Amino acid sequence: MQKNVLGGLKEYESKLNTIWTQLLLERGSTDGATEEEESKEFTSLFLEAIKLGGNSTDLNSQEFDKLYDLLTGISISRAKRGFSPRETGQYIISFKEAASKILSEIESEPAALYAANLELSTIVDNLTIMTFESFLKGREDVIARQTEEISEISTPVIRVWEGVVALPIIGTLDSSRTQIVMENLLQQIVDTGSSIAILDISGVPAVDSLVAQHLIKTVSATRLMGAECIISGIRPEIAQTVVHLGIDLTGIVTKATLASALQTAFEMLQLTVVKRK
Amino acid sequence: MAITKNRSMMITATNKVEIAIVREQDVVPLRNRVKDYGVKAGMSILNQTKLITATSELVRNLLKYGGGGKVLVEEVNNGRDKGVRATFIDNGPGIADIDLAMKDGYSTGKSLGLGLPGTKRLVNEFDIKTEMGVGTTVTIIKWKNG
Ligand SMILES: Nc1ncnc2c1ncn2[C@@H]1O[C@H](COP(=O)(O)OP(=O)(O)OP(=O)(O)O)[C@@H](O)[C@H]1O
Ligand SMILES: [Mg+2]
Numbered sequence: 198m199q200k201n202v203l204g205g206l207k208e209y210e211s212k213l214n215t216i217w218t219q220l221l222l223e224r225g226s227t228d229g230a231t232e233e234e235e236s237k238e239f240t241s242l243f244l245e246a247i248k249l250g251g252n253s254t255d256l257n258s259q260e261f262d263k264l265y266d267l268l269t270g271i272s273i274s275r276a277k278r279g280f281s282p283r284e285t286g287q288y289i290i291s292f293k294e295a296a297s298k299i300l301s302e303i304e305s306e307p308a309a310l311y312a313a314n315l316e317l318s319t320i321v322d323n324l325t326i327m328t329f330e331s332f333l334k335g336r337e338d339v340i341a342r343q344t345e346e347i348s349e350i351s352t353p354v355i356r357v358w359e360g361v362v363a364l365p366i367i368g369t370l371d372s373s374r375t376q377i378v379m380e381n382l383l384q385q386i387v388d389t390g391s392s393i394a395i396l397d398i399s400g401v402p403a404v405d406s407l408v409a410q411h412l413i414k415t416v417s418a419t420r421l422m423g424a425e426c427i428i429s430g431i432r433p434e435i436a437q438t439v440v441h442l443g444i445d446l447t448g449i450v451t452k453a454t455l456a457s458a459l460q461t462a463f464e465m466l467q468l469t470v471v472k473r474k
Numbered sequence: 475m476a477i478t479k480n481r482s483m484m485i486t487a488t489n490k491v492e493i494a495i496v497r498e499q500d501v502v503p504l505r506n507r508v509k510d511y512g513v514k515a516g517m518s519i520l521n522q523t524k525l526i527t528a529t530s531e532l533v534r535n536l537l538k539y540g541g542g543g544k545v546l547v548e549e550v551n552n553g554r555d556k557g558v559r560a561t562f563i564d565n566g567p568g569i570a571d572i573d574l575a576m577k578d579g580y581s582t583g584k585s586l587g588l589g590l591p592g593t594k595r596l597v598n599e600f601d602i603k604t605e606m607g608v609g610t611t612v613t614i615i616k617w618k619n620g
Contacts, residue, residue, distance in 0.1 A: 371498060403526050403530055405589075406592060407530075410585065433520075434519050434523040437520060437524075441596050442527065442588050443588045443591065444586065
């Protein structure tokens, strides 16, 4: 049975904290006092995990659970405070250095020291990887939130004339986006008392059968509200592709440009635009 | 470089990429990637649009019916023309009756039922292989001047 050199660190807990903090301060990888408590807790949970039998052969064993939870929290909170992933990586790596330093003081036999350092490395390297994963997770959450926000702000309903609203769609129309578009449009028709809605798809890169189906649904819903819906901005290549796909848009008023859609809307409202002499 | 024999014409394929498709969010990046290949082959806007629309249909089927899978995209050349080949591979339930699935308006998903037949009309070469319980593979080629 090998002796548990790593477990011996337990008696040097406060010294370990001191060396670690010193390394962090030298490297500027900490913002000082705010983090001291967390760091102390980290050390204590690390030593506790080792004491409970946590080791490199099973890095997913439950002995490490508390330590992992704390570390995830630290990584996310550091990401929010503006630390780079490199700095957070440094934070953990410095812990390894501090621990390794103490190990060489308490163990003089080379083979045992080597084994203890290897064990320490394997465990801490895994912790380092976890900090990156947590960091990315934090970023992904931000991206997901932004994506949602973008899909909301990029579907404005514009009142172009008394009784006419227009909705320019930019980007891909997926199911969730169509839902937002439709709700916005129907609400605006009610709020403005409009009788004509123009859906401009100049900014939609491709109209496949799913997008077409969404457009058809939106038109039907508009009609149910007693308003007419014109689809504009159908580029020549989109028109040809839609025909080849076999999508039937007869029965829907379609126009090449927003200008001609507006012209049609004026005709429906029996308005004429005349040039002043 | 892979060489396949096709109707007495040799097709050489280069620059293969494999893109995993597991969720709706993977659709747009794939389409953009395929579009880049179309642009590189020198396709007109019309042919690019046909290609990305076909891609869109097939990748949605792969997600909706195949439960996800992967797509291979390659530049192809038959000696006379350049083009793009895309292969959609899933390990889903397969299609029981291909002839029926290829009919306009046939859908088990309460949809328009235009994806497969429409795609066939949009591209120059269309091949579908399916086995019940094993999965479905659809291969399309759009030639620059096709
Ligand atoms: N990858 C696949 N795996 C299993 N079944 C498929 C697959 N692709 C298509 N199918 C079957 O073939 C039918 C026809 O597909 P198609 O794409 O033509 O129509 P759709 O997807 O139902 O409707 P649309 O594409 O017009 O929205 C589907 O309803 C489905 O039953
Ligand atoms: Mg389909």
